[in-house]
Amino acid sequence: MTDTTDMTECAPRPRGQVLGEGYEAAEILTSARLCVDPELRAAVESLPGSLRRIALYHFGWEHADGTPAAGNVGKAIRPALVLAAVRALGGDPLSAVRAAAAVELTHNFTLLHDDVMDRDATRRHRPTAWTVFGDSDAILAGDALQALAQRLLAEDPHPGAPAAAARLAACVVELCAGQQADRALESRGPDEVSLTECLAAAEAKTGALLGCACAIGAVYAGAGADEVEALDGFGRQAGLAFQLIDDVIGIWGDPTRTGKPARADLAARRKSLPVVAALASGTPEGAALAGLYGRGSDQGDLDRMARAVEGAGGRDWAQLHAADRMSRALGELARAVPDPERAGGLLALAEFVTRRSH
Amino acid sequence: MTDTTDMTECAPRPRGQVLGEGYEAAEILTSARLCVDPELRAAVESLPGSLRRIALYHFGWEHADGTPAAGNVGKAIRPALVLAAVRALGGDPLSAVRAAAAVELTHNFTLLHDDVMDRDATRRHRPTAWTVFGDSDAILAGDALQALAQRLLAEDPHPGAPAAAARLAACVVELCAGQQADRALESRGPDEVSLTECLAAAEAKTGALLGCACAIGAVYAGAGADEVEALDGFGRQAGLAFQLIDDVIGIWGDPTRTGKPARADLAARRKSLPVVAALASGTPEGAALAGLYGRGSDQGDLDRMARAVEGAGGRDWAQLHAADRMSRALGELARAVPDPERAGGLLALAEFVTRRSH
Numbered sequence: 001m002t003d004t005t006d007m008t009e010c011a012p013r014p015r016g017q018v019l020g021e022g023y024e025a026a027e028i029l030t031s032a033r034l035c036v037d038p039e040l041r042a043a044v045e046s047l048p049g050s051l052r053r054i055a056l057y058h059f060g061w062e063h064a065d066g067t068p069a070a071g072n073v074g075k076a077i078r079p080a081l082v083l084a085a086v087r088a089l090g091g092d093p094l095s096a097v098r099a100a101a102a103v104e105l106t107h108n109f110t111l112l113h114d115d116v117m118d119r120d121a122t123r124r125h126r127p128t129a130w131t132v133f134g135d136s137d138a139i140l141a142g143d144a145l146q147a148l149a150q151r152l153l154a155e156d157p158h159p160g161a162p163a164a165a166a167r168l169a170a171c172v173v174e175l176c177a178g179q180q181a182d183r184a185l186e187s188r189g190p191d192e193v194s195l196t197e198c199l200a201a202a203e204a205k206t207g208a209l210l211g212c213a214c215a216i217g218a219v220y221a222g223a224g225a226d227e228v229e230a231l232d233g234f235g236r237q238a239g240l241a242f243q244l245i246d247d248v249i250g251i252w253g254d255p256t257r258t259g260k261p262a263r264a265d266l267a268a269r270r271k272s273l274p275v276v277a278a279l280a281s282g283t284p285e286g287a288a289l290a291g292l293y294g295r296g297s298d299q300g301d302l303d304r305m306a307r308a309v310e311g312a313g314g315r316d317w318a319q320l321h322a323a324d325r326m327s328r329a330l331g332e333l334a335r336a337v338p339d340p341e342r343a344g345g346l347l348a349l350a351e352f353v354t355r356r357s358h
Numbered sequence: 359m360t361d362t363t364d365m366t367e368c369a370p371r372p373r374g375q376v377l378g379e380g381y382e383a384a385e386i387l388t389s390a391r392l393c394v395d396p397e398l399r400a401a402v403e404s405l406p407g408s409l410r411r412i413a414l415y416h417f418g419w420e421h422a423d424g425t426p427a428a429g430n431v432g433k434a435i436r437p438a439l440v441l442a443a444v445r446a447l448g449g450d451p452l453s454a455v456r457a458a459a460a461v462e463l464t465h466n467f468t469l470l471h472d473d474v475m476d477r478d479a480t481r482r483h484r485p486t487a488w489t490v491f492g493d494s495d496a497i498l499a500g501d502a503l504q505a506l507a508q509r510l511l512a513e514d515p516h517p518g519a520p521a522a523a524a525r526l527a528a529c530v531v532e533l534c535a536g537q538q539a540d541r542a543l544e545s546r547g548p549d550e551v552s553l554t555e556c557l558a559a560a561e562a563k564t565g566a567l568l569g570c571a572c573a574i575g576a577v578y579a580g581a582g583a584d585e586v587e588a589l590d591g592f593g594r595q596a597g598l599a600f601q602l603i604d605d606v607i608g609i610w611g612d613p614t615r616t617g618k619p620a621r622a623d624l625a626a627r628r629k630s631l632p633v634v635a636a637l638a639s640g641t642p643e644g645a646a647l648a649g650l651y652g653r654g655s656d657q658g659d660l661d662r663m664a665r666a667v668e669g670a671g672g673r674d675w676a677q678l679h680a681a682d683r684m685s686r687a688l689g690e691l692a693r694a695v696p697d698p699e700r701a702g703g704l705l706a707l708a709e710f711v712t713r714r715s716h
Binding site for chain 2: 047048050051109113116117135136137139140141142143144146147148150151153154155161162163165166169170172173174176177179180181183184
């Protein structure tokens with residue numbers, strides 16, 4: 001990965017001049033995956049055997065019995081944001097492949113731990129690591145991935161590496177606080193949570209790492225403090241838009257595409273953003289939802305809940321609020337990267353995550 | 359902490375010329391605590407409120423209800439080793455206070471997580487964090503402490519900081535593998551574990567971080583690769599000696615001094631090193647111990663177990679083997695620091711941890 005003249009694999013060039021059409025998000029994601037996977041896999045392969053096995057399973061590179069698997073490692077949105085941010089600010093994406101891998105390792109450390117805490121049994125269409133290896137091994141594999149992420153940055157001679165490492169570590173603290181706030185909200189009654197608290201938790205839990213990914217890209221491009229902060233803001237706002245859409249999908253998504261059971265978030269009584277908006281709506285449907293949330297349910301009840309969220313305006317609110325966050329994200333992006341053509345890659349990624357239907 | 363002319367607080371000067379008497383370990387530990395605590399506390403205070411509370415409780419700076427406590431943060435052996443290693447290799451200990459705090463944060467991250475996994479209910483004479491705040495909050499606080507440790511190093515302008523960060527991250531991976539191996543050994547039958555496996559797990563779980571502390575000190579002193587590795591070896595071997603003595607204390611220690619119930623390791627059927635040595639001894643007492651380990655027990659049985667470990671030679675073996683590891687530690691130390699006077703601080707610390715009786 002030292003040849004900086006041929007970047008076709010790592011960052012496709014725009015094929016058109018029209019904003020939003022110049023880059024294909026799917027192509028950017030695939031390119032990022034091609035670039036970052038070798039670094040990511042090498043880091044995971046460097047783990048001692050027993051920890052390596054858990055991590056290889058988690059990333060989808062091995063089955064539970066240790067035989068090779070095709071890999072099903074998610075959409076790589078965060079590493080793609082790192083590389084796209086470098087490119088948008090005039091840097092060399094290839095210089096930031098290690099940093100992009102560090103961000104993805106950090107994301108996966110939090111997934112391993114969150115699944116243990118939340119007792120989530122399925123991720124990416126497969127049983128979660130703790131269900132296969134037990135809580136302790138999943139915790140230890142997560143701990144090791146956080147360490148690997150920091151090791152990659154500590155060993156990176158790029159002048160931006162220490163600042164990126166400090167940002168990533170600060171982001172982990174925010175992610176932990178977000179997960180903690182999210183769990184605290186989930187433990188309260190349906191009438192005891194406010195939309196403001198839920199949005200703050202979502203920003204810390206989801207927005208922070210997307211913002212950090214973009215900011216690290218800016219750091220690697222040698223951008224100034226203002227541009228770095230604007231890109232952090234861009235990622236944060238896009239991350240909140242992403243979470244809002246994700247919460248809509250958690251209620252109305254197609255199980256064959258999401259890999260989760262239908263109405264999963266309702267069955268788990270999650271206080272997702274559309275639900276909390278509905279509960280706070282002051283509408284009869286909101287009151288009905290609060291009643292349904294307080295007791296056991298069958299599939300008919302779950303469908304009734306979904307209709308109540310929709311009737312109370314929770315679905316529309318989430319989609320409008322996602323659009324609002326997206327608009328703020330674009331404002332931040334324009335502040336850091338005024339040239340729309342250069343901003344195209346980041347724009348395509350932000351639109352991809354908020355337009356997806358599964 | 360920018361005054362480098364007055365180091366009396368951070369690193370007491372030798373009061374005599376005789377090896378081992380020139381430094382008082384207790385004084386070195388107290389000095390290290392005085393130096394490192396402000397940095398450590400500032401890092402913990404930087405956490406968001408809900409995570410901060412857990413960390414302040416864990417470090418003994420707050421009671422469970424959030425009221426201030428005197429602090430009972432352990433012996434600070436690891437930060438003392440960092441500072442003593444810097445001094446032994448001719449560096450300025452004050453330059454490594456942040457690194458010493460990072461090592462102590464890392465140690466405490468592993469304590470928080472290990473206590474969750476091992477269901478240990480007491481640490482430093484107090485209920486463990488997970489018993490007070492729940493598993494998830496203890497896991498999240500541990501995650502945040504690992505991140506804080508790396509953040510301290512990433513923000514440290516010292517030229518040794520990136521190498522120290524990389525070593526610390528690699529060490530965390532080894533600590534995780536050690537904890538995993540330790541748990542795997544504990545889940546096996548008494549006749550299914552070998553002393554070699556147990557020693558390897560103890561080296562990874564305990565020796566690695568003591569070695570890393572010393573190596574980081576050497577890095578901060580600007581030492582060459584050979585000296586850094588020798589100091590890592592010194593810490594590792596002293597760490598194994600420490601673990602062997604700790605395991606002896608886990609059976610024969612005085613509960614009023616250890617803060618743990620009498621015979622705690624036997625009651626928990628831990629495969630500590632004296633126990634495994636006894637089980638592997640081929641003696642009638644070893645066979646009797648295997649029988650006792652396989653079933654429920656009252657206090658009389660625990661006393662019988664302790665006598666069986668002793669009768670099978672497990673206690674003597676552990677003490678002799680600790681002495682052997684200590685001798686290897688001193689060999690490594692002499693390789694890096696041939697001048698016994700300069701090595702005095704590290705020597706005093708190593709002797710302290712292996713001579714303690716509680």
